[in-house]
Amino acid sequence: MIIATAPGRCGIVGNPTDIYGGSVISISTLERARCTLTPSDTLYVVSSGESGELHSRADLEFRGDKLDIARAALKWFDVDPAAARFSLDISTEIPMQAGMAGSTALLAALVGVLDKHLGLKMHPWAVAETARKIESCVMQVVCGLQDQHMAVFGGLNYMDFAGKEKLEQTDDEPLATIEPLAAYAPTLPLITANTGVKHHSGTVHSSPRERWLAGDQSVIDAYVQIAKLARLGKRHLLAGDWKSLGSLMNQNHEIVARLGGSGEANDRLINAALEAGAYGAKLAGAGGGGTIIALCENTERVKQALLDAGATSLSAPIPSPGLTVTESPN
Numbered sequence: 479m480i481i482a483t484a485p486g487r488c489g490i491v492g493n494p495t496d497i498y499g500g501s502v503i504s505i506s507t508l509e510r511a512r513c514t515l516t517p518s519d520t521l522y523v524v525s526s527g528e529s530g531e532l533h534s535r536a537d538l539e540f541r542g543d544k545l546d547i548a549r550a551a552l553k554w555f556d557v558d559p560a561a562a563r564f565s566l567d568i569s570t571e572i573p574m575q576a577g578m579a580g581s582t583a584l585l586a587a588l589v590g591v592l593d594k595h596l597g598l599k600m601h602p603w604a605v606a607e608t609a610r611k612i613e614s615c616v617m618q619v620v621c622g623l624q625d626q627h628m629a630v631f632g633g634l635n636y637m638d639f640a641g642k643e644k645l646e647q648t649d650d651e652p653l654a655t656i657e658p659l660a661a662y663a664p665t666l667p668l669i670t671a672n673t674g675v676k677h678h679s680g681t682v683h684s685s686p687r688e689r690w691l692a693g694d695q696s697v698i699d700a701y702v703q704i705a706k707l708a709r710l711g712k713r714h715l716l717a718g719d720w721k722s723l724g725s726l727m728n729q730n731h732e733i734v735a736r737l738g739g740s741g742e743a744n745d746r747l748i749n750a751a752l753e754a755g756a757y758g759a760k761l762a763g764a765g766g767g768g769t770i771i772a773l774c775e776n777t778e779r780v781k782q783a784l785l786d787a788g789a790t791s792l793s794a795p796i797p798s799p800g801l802t803v804t805e806s807p808n
Contacts, residue, residue, distance in 0.1 A: 480515040482590035482803040486578040487628035488670055488762040488771045488795045490715075491726050492708025494739070497622030498690060499643030500705030503659070503712060504624055505668065506632045506798045509571040511583035515591045518565035521557075523548045525568040532559040547581065550616040551588040554608070555596060564595065573791070576672050577761065577768025579625035585609045586629035590803040603653045605801065606630040611647060620687055625763075627654055632800025634660040636712045657712075660797035664718040669772045669780060670762055671751070673743035674790035686737055700733050724757025724773045731760035744770055747787050754783035771795070 485506035492502035521532045528544040531537075537559055538549045548566055552559070568588065572580035586609045593600050593608075600608065606626040613619045613626070623639050638655040689697045707726045714723040731748060734740055740748075744761055747770045751759040756774035763769060774780040781792055 479517075479807070480591050480594050480803065480805045481512070482514075482587040482594070482801060483510045483512045484583040484586040484590065484629040484801045485510050485632050485798050486572040486580050486583050487625060488578060488668070488769065489624060489760075490666075490668070490771065490773075491711040491723070491730050491760070492704060493624060493730075493761070493763065494622060494686075494734070495701045495705040495708070496624035496637065496639050497620075497643075497645065497687065498701040498705075499639050499641060500701055501636065501638045501640075501708040502624045503634075503636050503708050503715065504628050505634045505666065505795045506628055506800065507572060507578060507670075507793070507795050508798055509573075509578075509793070510798075511570040511572055511580065511587045511629075512568070513584070513587035513591045514567040515564050515595055516567070517563060519563065520565075521552075521559045521562040522565040523568070524566070526570070526574075532562075534560055546617070547584055548588060550612050551585065551592060554612045554616055555592050557592070566591070573672060573769075575768070577763030578670075579629065579763060582609065582613065582621075582625035583629045585612060586626060586801050590801045594803050594805060602630050602801070603627075606654070607647055614645065623654055627656060628800070630801045631656050631658070632798055633658050634663060634666070634797040636708070659712070659715065663716050665796070666715070667720065667773060667775050667777060668795055669751075669756075669774060669777060669784070670769050670793050670795055671747050671772070671784040671789035672769050672791045673741075673747060674788070675741070675743045675768065686739060697737060700737055704730055704733055720757050720773055720775065724759075727758030727760045727771075727773060728752070734761060743788070744768070747784055747789055748772075750783045750787035751780050754780045756780050 490503045525544040609626040636657040641652040748759040751772040756772040759772040762771040
């Protein structure tokens with residue numbers, strides 16, 4: 479039996495520049511995705527309440543159900559269902575389509591299990607890039623690189639994706655730079671709030687990405703500025719200067735909102751947090767719904783304000799381990 483788990487993530491400052499070769503500070507969630515591989519006579523997949531047997535390569539074609547994420551990973555690793563002698567059980571505690579990279583965490587857990595089963599022994603950067611290639615090339619999702627690297631590395635990280643803005647992941651481009659900060663930073667007083675509005679990050683990223691590719695200077699300049707905010711944010715975070723870090727978070731959100739990357743539900747919760755005394759509040763991931771993250775010391779007041787503004791759930795992200803893979807006898 480092989481068991482892999484991976485966390486979700488919340489972007490503190492710098493997102494969404496991971497899709498433009500920028501820099502991001504991000505923290506993992508306590509909630510995790512899980513994948514279990516067990517020996518079996520046939521390839522049987524269970525995913526979030528849906529299940530089915532896969533007998534041939536034709537069964538790896540997408541069907542618009544919850545098994546598609548497993549199909550994508552199996553297809554990438556060229557697993558022939560007719561010859562496979564294992565089953566996969568996939569589940570998650572991370573809210574899906576909520577801007578916390580829940581789908582990516584599931585995919586990272588799948589990659590971790592299959593890497594172990596196939597004896598590939600990929601290093602963490604390769605696992606993260608493989609997860610992104612599956613998401614981008616097989617599942618056709620427009621995505622950056624923050625989600626996969628946070629699922630694999632976990633914790634609290636400053637991440638730099640310089641040289642990766644084309645999203646091609648060619649063999650001659652640099653690997654991401656991952657700087658763990660948790661051991662050196664004070665505990666961040668963070669709250670996340672879910673809007674209850676579900677979205678698909680690929681649809682959120684498409685329009686700004688198209689404008690950026692077309693050379694829209696306002697979009698190019700905006701993402702250069704947001705990446706700079708993340709670089710400055712590392713200094714304030716390590717110093718425990720929450721007022722300054724919160725100001726950078728607010729600037730980050732103002733730029734994203736100006737480009738149309740937020741949403742009414744997001745803005746309502748963000749404004750409620752700020753009015754209740756939060757130092758900063760912004761999108762935790764993609765906009766159009768999902769989750770916002772607030773930096774505050776008067777947590778009870780801010781929590782109540784978020785609930786009053788319509789938040790469906792609250793949580794407090796803290797650095798937690800990245801992808802873990804364990805193997806045990808059946």
